[in-house]
Amino acid sequence: MTLKILRRKNKAAQPEWKLYEFQPESEKDTVATALTKLNEIIDDPIRWECSCLQKKCGACAMVIDGVPRLACDTFLRDCGPTVRLEPLKKFPVVADLIVDRGVMRENLQTLRLWFEGEARGSEKTDGLAYEASRCLQCGCCLEVCPNYMADGPFTGMAGGVPMARLLAELPQAQCEEAARLYREHVFEGCGKSLACRNVCPAGLDIDGLLVNSNAAAVWKRYFGRG
Numbered sequence: 001m002t003l004k005i006l007r008r009k010n011k012a013a014q015p016e017w018k019l020y021e022f023q024p025e026s027e028k029d030t031v032a033t034a035l036t037k038l039n040e041i042i043d044d045p046i047r048w049e050c051s052c053l054q055k056k057c058g059a060c061a062m063v064i065d066g067v068p069r070l071a072c073d074t075f076l077r078d079c080g081p082t083v084r085l086e087p088l089k090k091f092p093v094v095a096d097l098i099v100d101r102g103v104m105r106e107n108l109q110t111l112r113l114w115f116e117g118e119a120r121g122s123e124k125t126d127g128l129a130y131e132a133s134r135c136l137q138c139g140c141c142l143e144v145c146p147n148y149m150a151d152g153p154f155t156g157m158a159g160g161v162p163m164a165r166l167l168a169e170l171p172q173a174q175c176e177e178a179a180r181l182y183r184e185h186v187f188e189g190c191g192k193s194l195a196c197r198n199v200c201p202a203g204l205d206i207d208g209l210l211v212n213s214n215a216a217a218v219w220k221r222y223f224g225r226g
């Protein structure tokens with residue numbers, strides 16, 4: 001098969017498509033396998049990120065055949081004879097398939113995603129908190145979100161999902177401020193198209209998390225409904 005990779009040496013360089021032949025040896029070979037093995041034999045290694053290779057860290061997110069996905073979770077047996085690899089487009093490119101996702105960390109800081117007191121706990125909040133904690137911070141949701149822009153106030157679901165955990169578990173004293181931040185940085189920007197749900201590699205229940213957060217931060221708190 002052929003890997004068609006959009007390469008550039010650094011962020012100032014012009015991107016250029018390069019073709020590489022690769023012969024998978026196993027049904028279990030993924031895009032990550034191909035990149036690893038190619039880098040062992042080519043002179044100019046392809047720069048990409050990975051850590052866990054188990055769909056747990058989100059580092060290997062890239063655009064594969066036009067869809068944001070994890071390289072370690074994209075099996076070559078499910079791809080066509082040519083596989084197109086590009087860096088995520090909503091972030092500045094560092095080199096080849098590596099992007100700078102620092103804006104996601106800044107957004108988490110804007111949302112003040114930490115506890116200043118003991119967390120509340122119940123069967124319901126535990127379930128929500130667990131689901132939200134599975135977010136990989138990969139950025140795939142931002143790639144397809146029609147409303148997300150790196151320089152805007154809307155954090156997309158990469159901020160909205162962790163916020164869902166906080167809204168479920170925060171001690172009462174911290175809830176007002178968290179609800180205000182959620183309204184400003186998530187609720188007001190989100191058009192509820194749920195394109196993000198369809199690409200989330202963690203398969204998160206984004207609808208369920210949104211419903212709970214909207215109820216907690218908007219409908220019950222702000223409009224006094226429910």
Ligand code: SF4
Nearest residue numbers: 135136138139141200
């Ligand atoms: S919500 Fe899903 S797609 Fe978005 S950052 Fe978290 S794991 Fe990735």
Ligand code: SF4
Nearest residue numbers: 145190191193194196
């Ligand atoms: S529901 Fe739509 S607007 Fe909201 S975060 Fe997901 S893709 Fe973006």
Ligand code: FES
Nearest residue numbers: 051053057058072
């Ligand atoms: S390397 Fe960790 S999710 Fe792919």
